[in-house]
Structures are given as structure tokens and as C-alpha cells.
Amino acid sequence: MEDWARLWLEEQRKQGKKGLEIKKIGNHHYVYYSTTHWSKQLKKRIKSSDYIGKIDPIKGFTEGVKRSITSKNLRGIKEYGNAVLFDHLLPDLRACLQDAFPDEWKEIYAVAITRAMGYTPLKRIKSSWDKIYDIQEINPQLDAKNLSKILKLVGSDSRAQDSVFKALSMRDKELVYDLSTVLTRSSINFAEIGYNKGKVHVPQINIALFCSMTTGLPTMIRTLPGSVRDIKSLYNSILEARKEGGTVVLDRGFFSKGTIQFLLEKGMNFILPARRNSRLYNTGIDLSGHMFYQKRLIKCGKRKNENIFLYLFEDQQLKLEENTTLYRKLDEDKIDEIDLTNSQERAGKILIVSNLDSDPKEIFMQYKSRDRIEKLFDTYKNSLHSDILYLQDNESIFGHIFISFLSLYIYSKIEQTLKRADILDKHSPKDVLLELSKVYLVELDDCNLISEVPKKLEMLDKKMKLNLFPKARS
Template sequence: MAYPDWVLKYRKKGTLIARRGDRYYLYRVSSHWDSIKKRPQLKTEEYLGRITPDGLIEPKAKRIMKRYDQITVKEYGASFLLYEVSDDLRKELSECFPEWKEIFIFACMRLMYTSPMKNVEFHYSTSYISEMIPDAHVSPESLGNMLRITGMDRASQIRFMKAFMNGDRYLAVDLTHVLSMSDGIVEATLGHNSMEEYLPQVQLLFLFSLSHDRPAYFRILPGSINSVMSLKTTMEESGASNIVMVADTGFYSGRNLKELERMKISYIIPLRRNSRLIDYSLGWEKYFMFQDHPVFYSRYEIKGTSRTMFTFRNDFLKAEEEKDYLRRHEKATAEFRRIAERFGTISVITNLHVSGEIVYDMLKSRVDIEQAYDTFKNTIHADRTYMRDDQQLSGWMFVNFIALILHYRIYSLLMKHDALKKYSPKDVLDHMERINMLHIGDEWKMSEIPKKTRAVMEKLEIPIMQNSGS
């Protein structure tokens, strides 16, 4: 049977052309010896397609599989959200740092994946942020160089931070030390941390905007430097003057109070429950509501000073502490009766002349900052930094500071929509990460949005847009 030339060009060894009507079909075949018929026998192995003058049309199943082979899947939802809430951050970073892409992407990957440097390149390549912000250099070597360059440029760090500071009232908070295991870091000096461990450590001082609920400034201090001594330099460097120092329970001393007052800095300092300054016999004269629970408090002025003592009692926490104590002890003892009045209480000394509710709110803000800093330490794994020198440490902490700002951008979104009781910033990112972008042929298509993720988006009014970025 004579075949047209456009058919014959597909005849190759191991193939068979078959004609049915006016159509031609191509098969891959093999030959084996038929011992019964005593002759070679052809066996069809695979249907290869229909031959046309325009070429070979492969089977539909094969065409579909090839299409799937050409599909690229990238995480989209969380990348979109971080991109969406950071327009001003990216703009200011780009004006302050030539390496702004690497800084921003590293910060995003720290927040999304708790990613060490060695994994950033992988996460970047599998995230749609690589399409929004292309051509970033995020290999471990490139990031290491970026950290050193950024860390050396404290002036640009300050310029960036000052761009978001506009005369707010700030909480000054010194937080848990960052342990460093590199001999090249001079800033890490031996000192006691909050757990009374004598370890290499670096102290961080944060200024947190009360009106905008966000970290505004950070500074690395040697671990042995007292927080009061560092505040003056911090005020000069940051330009912030309206500062309230909210310390932890180990900060109180008469010397520290006098030094803060000499510098005209407001303060709220918690006291240990066994402090002799606390008078638990005072009546609980006033109260306010906090998270649907009443908080009772007493106050009195300390004679001869401008200082005020507040003791707050939360009966919900009191019941929890009593239950915990009795669970650990078989029966209510004299010791229990002696300390029972302390359960559920926190006492502070302050030179602010404001209501108990305002003092409590500021104190709670410190707790919120500490919890966010736990993200800084634990979720973002920044409490042990294996940096080679002070410059890399400074750059590393700046990247994590950007990640902390992004964390608070999502926190503010949750607060705005009254969703903090149901979701955390990490919850939101986890839900959003379930949205992917599929590259099919020459087009990007968004995957279906899971029901629970859509519920989060609707609650927070997150407008997923397919054509984002550059």
C-alpha cells in the first residue's frame, strides 16, 4: 500500500502505520517469535497518534499529561498578603538600601517559614513573591554579604526607622537577650539574663508605638549595659522624647527610679509579689473591664514622691492560680492562706498620673510585645544567631525587625476586624499559604481557595488579586 510522503516520514524502526478509511495511525510495535505459528509476530506496544498533513496528533491522554508537565505551582496567598501590607515598607527600604529586595524577601521567609539562610533560595523559588519581586540574590553567600553590608550601615537603618516615627508616645522595652555562639561578635558580653544565667548575650531595646501598635525602633546593646544607661543614647539616636519605660519585675531599684526621674522619663515598673512596698490590705475600690473580665485595683500615692502604687487583681486569673496551687499541693495549708491574697495580682510603681485602666493597658502592651518578641526569638529563631561578626549580627537583627513589623501589620489587621480571639498572625499566614498560583503554558492561574481560607479572607477583607507585583 502506497502512503503519502507526509505519512511515510513517520515510518521508523519499531513503528507501524495503519490506515483506516482516509486516516493514518501510528503505533510503536515490537516483534517476537511465535513458537506455535513458527513465525515472527508483531505486538502493538503503544498508540502514538494520528498522522495528518500538519503533523502527528498525539493521544488526548498524552497531551493532557504533557500539559501537566508544563505546570509550575507556586505558593501565592501568604506572599500576596505580605506584599499587600508592605507597600510603604518596600518603598522606604528601596530608598535606604540597594539590597532592599534581599532584605525584604529574607524577612518574609523568616516570618512565613522560620527559614534559615540556607533555605531562603528554595522558598523564594517556590513562592509567587519571586514573580512579584524578581531577580533577588538570595543564595546563602549573597545573604551573608547582604547582612554584613546592611549591618555596617546603621545610619540607613536609623533613616528607615525614623521614616515611620512621627511624635507618637512610645513604650521602651528591653527584652530577652540573644545568645551568640560566634567569637567574632564583640557586642556579646558576659552578663546575667532574666533566667540568672551567666552567658554571652546581646540586649535589645525596642521602642513600640502606642498609637499605632507597632515596633518603631530597635537598638542592640552589649549584654552588660544597664537599660537606664542606654535610654539617653536611644532618645538621641531615635529622636523620640515621649517615652514610657515599661520594665520587667527584676528592674526595680531606688537607683533606677531616681535615674529615670532625673532624665524625665515616665515609667511603669512591676514589683515582685513579696515586695514590702505592696499593701494587700487596701480595699479594691475601683474596677474596669478587660477582655470580658473585671479587673479590680487599689492605688495610693507614696508620700514625699511623685510616685503612685497600683495593685491590680483579676479574679479569673486568681481562680486559675489557686487551682494550680491546690493541684500541686494536697491540701490548703497555712502557707496557702498566707499567700492566697497575692493570687491574680500584679503591682506596679509609676510616675504617670493617669487612671488605673491606662496603666494596666500599657502594662498589657508590654506583655503583647514580649509575646511578639517570642515570635522574634522562637518562631523566627533569632535567639541563637551564628553570626561571624558584629556587622552581620546587626544586619541579621534588622532583617528580623522587618519581619516583626510584618507580623504586627497582620496583627493590626486582626485587631481592626475584631478577630484576635479567633486567629493569630501565624494562623492567618498558614491559611493563606494554601492558595497557590499555577503557571499553565504562558498564563498564571490561581488555584481554588479552600473554604476555611476564604472565611479568613472575608473576615479580614483580604482582596486576592491575580496580577500583583511587577
């Protein structure tokens, strides 16, 4: 609510006028008279609002024409709730896209938003966007032919992409990194036969994703040939991220002497779990400390080993579960007594290598932040869906992956809002978007009307502290 509109309401109050309410829709301020009446069916008082006009900082109040909605004066009905949410959460994204892609940012932004709401193929992007109220009045050109050109342009401009990544991660030094695979049936030369968890020997592309440990938001993505090994991809991605001096949390699949040496040379703080067969597990570490993680008792200890620190954690519940499994294998003759003894020594244990001299509890919590990036990958692949299987050139693939990253960023912003409100366990971003889609904007010849906000959504908005539907009353 702008100051001049608030002052107008205060003046109406001084004149004894009550029940007035202002709703800001886009860049316009509309005035309603609101009251309540008793509903015999619902057996409670319900609110009703009548549009009476609009106000302008120059023209002042202009009385509206009271009339019913007909086919003659109705220009359109748009989803308003989602539009307000995106407008509220994404000023940073809009700004960096405008700087990086001054000619294409509108189309990039529109595609990213539509896909954050649910996977939409290029040929249906325009129809999906047209359902949403264009609150910023950007009017993107979203026909499929133009979007195909945009994908190529975006995919070929790595410098502009880097500008966006830099803007989104400017304040982040602590990063979580992981690598995943996307299969493709395209004949592009960037896709190569490589190893994947499903052991399917078809062309694939590796996706390297960085995530902020502080905010939980994705900050950068890299596309790598399908045959590139994890360690090599890590080297290149860290160099491209220009995050020397920061902290990176890795998966045990990256563990090797070469990785440790590289990170030390680059001045990169790291948290790296050792492989279960590493000889470092034989290092004597006193488990004199303890902590609780999700009600699980974790014993912990720390020891310096040359220029690195070894952190050992023993999950008591996991130890019991692994020992139970080992004895079952022994009874089934799948292992012998020697295997049993050797495996028991490491049951329930996690060894983490780091150059940070820190509290074991802090190191453990930073390591567990990896759970976040695994969930991000799941969401990201859902947004990629099937288009990437059939795109026929490298540039289109890169553009598609970049825009899908933006959709992931948008989805994650909603998720972080729910997390801050401590309601993520009860509401998902999809739940929020579904509720918001119930609020419509009706475009008439001489004014715009907003449908009533459901009580459930009003409560949700209050918990999230977003104030998406502000009301100023006299």
C-alpha cells in the first residue's frame, strides 16, 4: 500500500466514512465497500465487498460503474494468487535476468515460472502463461518457434548464465555439490555413453549442481559430458564457480587423495566422507563426545592427521541395524566369521575428512546438509521431464537445463518460505500454488476485480508472513 493511498483512507476516516477497503491490483488501487451479513445456510457471518471506484495520486477518487459481469464487459479471468506470490518472491531473479539477458529475459522468466508450477512442454507454455495475471506487464513472446530460438540463444551464452549464477550466489561461501545423470536419445555430440546408477548404457549428460549451505537454494548448475568422471567434474566446476576460499560438502564418491590435495591447493575448505573401505578408519579416534540427531544418539570424536582433521561418528541405532544384518548374513552363509569381525569394526560409523578445525557436531550437521541437494536433484529432474530426451543440438540442451535450473530456484524459494514459517511438514510448494490458484482477477472494461480470498489461504498467508493480499480499511 503506497503512502498516498493510505493518506486518502485516513482522510475518509476523518470524514466519518467506514467500511472502505483498498486493493492494489498491479499498479492500480481499487476501492471497495466491505461489510458482513449473517448466512442462514452457513450459520455464521460472512464478508461481502462491493466495488465502488478507484483512486489515483493525481486524479483522486473516480467512482466506478456498478454493473453485473456480462459477456460484453468481461475481458478475461486470470489466476491472480500465484502471480502475486511470484512477484513478491522473485525481484532478485528478475533483476539478474534483465542484466544478463536484456533481450530474452521476459521469455526466460515466463518459461521458468510456468515450469515451476508443473512441467509444461514448450508448445503449451503460452497457454499456461496466459492463464496467469501478468502483474509486471512484461508481455513475453511465447510461441513455440520463438522459444526454440530462445533456448539456443540462452544455451550458447555461457557468460550470461555465469552472470546469473554469480548474482544468485554472491553471498554464499558454503556450498554443497553433487553430480547426477540425465539420459537422452538425442544424437547430440555432447551426450556420451557413461556409467549411471541404473547401469543403462545409453547416451547421457552429467548435471553438476551447487547448493548454498546457508539458504538451501540452488546457486549454480553445470552440464558435463556423460563420460566425465566425478572427480574431474568437481575440479572443473569449482574452478568455474570461482569459490576458492569457500567450503564445499561432498559425497563419499568423490573421496580420494587427489581430491583432498586439489582442495587444499585451492584453499577450499571441504567436508568429505571417507569410503567405507578407507584405511583411515583404522586411525585410533576416541569417541568421547556425543550428540543427538533426529532423536538418534551419535557418539563422536576428532583427531588431527598431518594437515587434515578426521571426524569419526558412530550412530548407535545404525550400528544395531548393521550388526543385525551382518548376523543374518552369517546365518545364511553369505559371510564368514572373519568378514563378520571386520565389518563390525565399522558398523554404524561415518568418517569425515576435513581441513576445518571445528566442533564435531558442527561438521556433522554440515555433512547432513547433503540431504538437501539430493532432494533438489529429484525436483530438478521432474522439471526436466522428457523434453531433454529429444532436443537435437547442444545449445538447446544447455538452454533447457539452465531454464529448468531457474524453475528449481523458484520452487526452492517457495519451499524456503514454508520452512521459515515452520510449516513445511504440513504444506508443500505444490499445496501453496494450488491454494493460490483459487484467487482470480476478473478483467472488466473499466476495472479489475479480485475474487474473495479463501479463509484457508488467508491463514496460510499469515503464517508465511508474506501479506500477499494487503487490505487497508478506514
